[in-house]
């Protein structure tokens with residue numbers, strides 16, 4: 156089994172594609188830093204205490220709008236929201252414009268991580284199908300190993316590759332963040348917005364590990380789905396295509412979650428649960444659906460996918 | 475210790491549509507023997523090999539490697555086998571040497587660097603072994619295929635059409651080192667659709683046609699003046715009497731139909747002394763016989779008789 160793992164790892168890193176993916180993560184992260192910096196450059200580096208004045212000024216501006224009265228309802232609503240947010244920020248003592256490498260990391264890592272998911276899904280769906288496609292699988296399966304061992308070694312390799320990309324991303328991120336925004340405390344205070352609920356005031360130390368951990372589990376689920384499905388296909392192109400389709404359609408379909416949340420069966424399919432990072436901020440993604448429930452549902456699907464594809468591969472005729 | 479390296483019993487593969495692409499194949503391989511698996515394209519050679527190496531499931535039948543049942547001691551059996559199945563495929567983004575290292579690592583007994591070099595030398599790839607496989611010709615891939623198959627010194631070597639893509643010199647070298655391996659006690663099952671190659675390379679051949687093993691012949695006894703008393707008989711009858719003819723043939727013990735040709739001919743295999751009996755039976759059954767022709771069996775005749783139809787089809791298809 157050790158030999159199989161080592162072989163898979165060697166094969167992976169002998170492919171140009173692998174290095175391309177890793178390089179792309181680094182370059183995208185660097186690019187994002189520049190874009191980010193150009194947007195916030197003007198509002199950083201204020202003097203001590205200036206930010207409170209700025210927030211208070213904004214509050215009084217909005218209050219004037221409310222007093223003078225407008226015809227537009229949305230303007231009123233927005234003014235009220237801004238006032239509330241600013242008051243909460245003042246109360247929590249969070250400078251919304253403060254920036255350092257830790258806050259930068261907390262805000263940007265996950266947006267680049269979507270590329271890691273994409274690349275990992277591509278590797279996961281091609282690592283078996285490519286070998287069936289180009290005929291090398293038969294050389295593996297005539298060796299004295301069980302077929303499930305071959306599969307397992309490939310699966311572990313994919314997961315290990317995703318971890319390498321994650322670590323590379325975080326290291327690049329910290330490096331860029333430090334160069335551009337200086338060092339900051341790991342317990343810097345931050346505000347988290349969420350699709351499912353209001354803003355949450357917390358620290359990087361509290362939220363970042365949860366976000367990354369949940370993101371990783373979410374990605375693992377995509378890996379399991381694409382890896383399992385790819386075993387059914389002889390063609391690498393088809394396997395990769397279908398996996399990427401599933402990856403993208405998942406987020407599109409999740410847009411309909413609000414419409415479907417009331418139906419009894421919706422929470423039992425895996426789709427709405429493939430949004431685990433949301434749990435870093437909220438307790439429930441749908442009424443009555445918490446992290447325990449989501450993880451249970453995903454685990455059941457994961458076992459079903461792995462079991463079905465494993466049994467299929469174990470018995471498959473390799474023509 | 476037994477001298478049998480492999481025993482194949484009643485091997486059958488049925489694919490969807492109830493089609494049997496290998497039907498009841500049985501043969502035995504002895505230690506140090508080079509056994510040919512000869513048959514035209516589509517005969518079922520590769521399918522037979524795939525079942526032996528466990529790439530596809532057997533529908534029926536048993537395979538024993540060094541006495542061990544493939545179904546029960548699969549891993550032990552696989553340890554004893556080295557194989558090329560159909561076209562040799564490699565990771566073409568890696569060098570030949572790196573490819574070999576992968577396979578060396580998968581062996582149950584460790585393979586030294588000296589052994590690697592020895593094998594590379596044997597298949598005459600030393601000059602190109604550090605090049606990416608992408609750059610290899612088919613012949614070079616075949617050599618690399620042989621290298622990965624013999625790396626772990628298997629007791630049984632299985633080579634599916636290893637001469638594909640090899641030039642005459644390469645074929646000759648292959649022949650030489652298979653003989654060398656045989657002298658060391660390693661047995662080789664080698665498939666081919668070319669009789670001339672098999673005759674030079676093998677000790678015995680198993681002839682396969684349409685999924686069935688139709689003959690097992692000893693090469694030396696089948697040389698031109700072989701003393702086999704089996705005959706290949708072609709018999710030409712009136713079209714309308716074809717079915718009756720078949721019934722009659724089946725009634726005579728010791729006569730087997732090799733194949734039916736066109737719509738008025740049968741190619742049979744039988745003892746010489748049965749020819750008059752068959753003739754008499756056909757007359758009794760009122761079959762109009764236009765001709766009976768017979769000749770001594772030689773491997774060549776038999777094989778050509780078997781494949782002539784395919785040749786005709788191929789030419790028509792072009």
Ligand SMILES: Nc1ncnc2c1ncn2[C@@H]1O[C@H](COP(=O)(O)OP(=O)(O)O)[C@@H](O)[C@H]1O
Nearest residue numbers: 474489495513514515516517518519520521522
């Ligand atoms: N999966 C399959 N389903 C149906 N028929 C098949 C399958 N694989 C092979 N065959 C058929 O079985 C026959 C034997 O094929 P094969 O063993 O590759 O022959 P050979 O190696 O002797 O040329 C061929 O006619 C081929 O078309």
Ligand SMILES: [Mg+2]
Nearest residue numbers: 519520560635
């Ligand atoms: Mg073949």
